[in-house]
Amino acid sequence: MSTDNIEKLYQNYGVLADAKDDISKHEKEYLEILAAVKGSDKEKRLASQFIAKFFNSFPNLADQAIEAQFDLCEDDDVAIRKQAIKDLPTLCKDHKEHTQRIADILAQLLQSDDTTEINVVTNSLLAILKIDPKGALTGLFSQIHQNADSEVTNEVVRERCIKFLSTKVKLLGREVINKEAEELIITECKKLLESQDVVAEEFDHIMDLLTWSKLGKSPLGRKELVQIVAALAFTPDDYHPEDPEYLERITQCSQHALPLFSTQVDSTQFVNFFCDHVLRRWDEIVTPEGAADLKLDLLKLFAELTEHCGDLENPQQKIDAVYELLMKYLPEAPVEGEEKEGEKEEKGEETKTPPSLQFSHVECALFSLHSLCRKAPDALNADAAKMKALRLRLQYTARLTQGYIKKLKEVTQGQKGEDANSEENKLKVAALKTTSNINTLIRDLFRTPPSFKSKVQLSFQSKKTEKEEKISNDVETKKQSPVQKRHRPITFDNENDKESPEKRSRSGDRNLKMYTPPSGKYSSRLNNNGRFSGPNPGRGGRGGYGRRDFRNNGAPFRRRNNY
Numbered sequence: 024m025s026t027d028n029i030e031k032l033y034q035n036y037g038v039l040a041d042a043k044d045d046i047s048k049h050e051k052e053y054l055e056i057l058a059a060v061k062g063s064d065k066e067k068r069l070a071s072q073f074i075a076k077f078f079n080s081f082p083n084l085a086d087q088a089i090e091a092q093f094d095l096c097e098d099d100d101v102a103i104r105k106q107a108i109k110d111l112p113t114l115c116k117d118h119k120e121h122t123q124r125i126a127d128i129l130a131q132l133l134q135s136d137d138t139t140e141i142n143v144v145t146n147s148l149l150a151i152l153k154i155d156p157k158g159a160l161t162g163l164f165s166q167i168h169q170n171a172d173s174e175v176t177n178e179v180v181r182e183r184c185i186k187f188l189s190t191k192v193k194l195l196g197r198e199v200i201n202k203e204a205e206e207l208i209i210t211e212c213k214k215l216l217e218s219q220d221v222v223a224e225e226f227d228h229i230m231d232l233l234t235w236s237k238l239g240k241s242p243l244g245r246k247e248l249v250q251i252v253a254a255l256a257f258t259p260d261d262y263h264p265e266d267p268e269y270l271e272r273i274t275q276c277s278q279h280a281l282p283l284f285s286t287q288v289d290s291t292q293f294v295n296f297f298c299d300h301v302l303r304r305w306d307e308i309v310t311p312e313g314a315a316d317l318k319l320d321l322l323k324l325f326a327e328l329t330e331h332c333g334d335l336e337n338p339q340q341k342i343d344a345v346y347e348l349l350m351k352y353l354p355e356a357p358v359e360g361e362e363k364e365g366e367k368e369e370k371g372e373e374t375k376t377p378p379s380l381q382f383s384h385v386e387c388a389l390f391s392l393h394s395l396c397r398k399a400p401d402a403l404n405a406d407a408a409k410m411k412a413l414r415l416r417l418q419y420t421a422r423l424t425q426g427y428i429k430k431l432k433e434v435t436q437g438q439k440g441e442d443a444n445s446e447e448n449k450l451k452v453a454a455l456k457t458t459s460n461i462n463t464l465i466r467d468l469f470r471t472p473p474s475f476k477s478k479v480q481l482s483f484q485s486k487k488t489e490k491e492e493k494i495s496n497d498v499e500t501k502k503q504s505p506v507q508k509r510h511r512p513i514t515f516d517n518e519n520d521k522e523s524p525e526k527r528s529r530s531g532d533r534n535l536k537m538y539t540p541p542s543g544k545y546s547s548r549l550n551n552n553g554r555f556s557g558p559n560p561g562r563g564g565r566g567g568y569g570r571r572d573f574r575n576n577g578a579p580f581r582r583r584n585n586y
Contacts, residue, residue: 032069046080057091071106075113105143112150122155126162133183156204164211189228193235230279242287252280262300264307277324289333297325298341302348322387329394338399349388356419382457389464397475417465424458431455456482
């Protein structure tokens with residue numbers, strides 16, 4: 024290191040600092056500072072600070088100064104790079120015409136493997152966003168599109184830019200992200216989605232950003248977002264139920280669409296696709312070995328989608344599809360004349376193992392049927408034979424369900440403190456919610472004619488807010504009579520429909536003995552997510568995706584080597 028060079032730098036700094044209004048006459052000194060970026064490490068660190076300090080005084084040397092600073096940002100010494108990156112925002116503080124160019128460079132620097140350097144880059148990007156939101160965003164999106172269109176794609180830069188936008192822009196808030204900047208975000212994010220070249224994680228970030236924008240704040244904007252998601256999710260002419268990655272795409276898109284639905288934004292388009300394609304080829308869906316249950320994931324989504332379904336075209340066809348799906352999960356009722364389980368137990372004989380009941384699947388399918396039948400109340404009764412077959416299975420399911428409810432209430436009621444908060448107890452409470460929902464829905468279907476008025480919250484949905492809970496409790500309190508009514512058991516006998524309620528009740532009590540499962544076995548069917556199921560336990564979260572394109576040919580996400 025030459026001490027003379029260091030001394031010279033300080034002298035130049037002194038001359039420029041003292042020149043005040045005559046600083047433009049000292050271009051020679053500033054050029055010597057720019058040349059110092061080729062010197063020793065200490066000269067480079069000083070040059071970085073001095074270039075930024077006097078940048079505004081030499082507009083005719085702006086391009087040369089910016090290039091000199093960029094050279095320092097690519098230095099081999101991480102300390103020099105961090106110093107140069109930290110000083111970059113100063114270059115556009117009073118000259119916004121340079122913001123886009125500097126943002127583009129900073130975006131490229133996000134590929135660093137050094138965590139501390141990434142933090143410095145992030146802080147500098149935030150600084151220029153506050154200085155010139157539109158210019159900074161234009162530079163960032165330019166880098167994202169460039170890495171999408173280029174044959175040699177820098178996927179790390181693209182991914183980190185999108186993640187930065189999703190996480191940091193929302194934190195800056197609308198005080199920084201003005202109307203003009205927000206319009207730019209919406210336009211550029213739409214371009215990214217329409218290109219159908221986004222991977223799973225990118226899609227998550229882009230949708231989060233769009234939902235945060237004004238599009239997520241109005242019914243018209245949410246409808247537009249729903250159309251964007253639907254265009255990515257559904258390729259009816261090239262549906263691949265055997266491809267788990269294709270189904271993951273449908274799952275992910277539906278999950279992003281769910282929060283957008285309301286009384287003003289219906290989910291009919293999604294329900295139609297599920298009924299016409301997913302449900303009708305249900306048996307072709309295969310869950311990869313060792314993966315979570317894709318079918319249950321799809322069922323949960325479909326059940327939630329039906330809550331906000333609008334008027335259906337060909338409702339009979341849609342309801343028939345859900346009917347067939349439900350029948351796949353309802354156990355067949357025992358043949359008449361078979362000895363009752365309870366009687367066998369009393370005689371000490373070996374009892375037949377009760378059927379495995381996938382309660383989570385039943386809850387979702389039953390809820391979906393119940394929801395869609397609100398749109399066409401007569402559709403379920405259109406075929407008397409099918410209705411009878413359904414009620415026979417529902418009656419038997421109710422017997423099994425009531426047995427589980429009884430046992431679950433015994434083990435969950437009265438739990439306090441640590442026992443109440445234990446994972447095991449939480450699983451049983453969730454299972455109780457699932458089975459109780461099934462019972463409530465079955466009771467509606469056994470009314471004459473079937474009723475679809477009961478409102479239940481799916482067991483896997485988040486709890487109501489305190490305000491909603493209070494309103495609900497107040498309504499229930501008003502409905503309760505002084506004497507608690509006892510619900511009659513669910514039975515099915517068309518010939519008894521005209522009997523008095525008392526007679527039907529007595530007959531039901533004789534023919535519908537409460538099923539009590541073998542001790543201890545009910546808990547073994549609780550899966551890790553608090554759902555009751557049979558041999559195919561439910562899934563709480565989704566597995567990974569293959570990274571493949573959202574292309575028109577139906578292939579889910581763009582594959583990447585580093586995924």
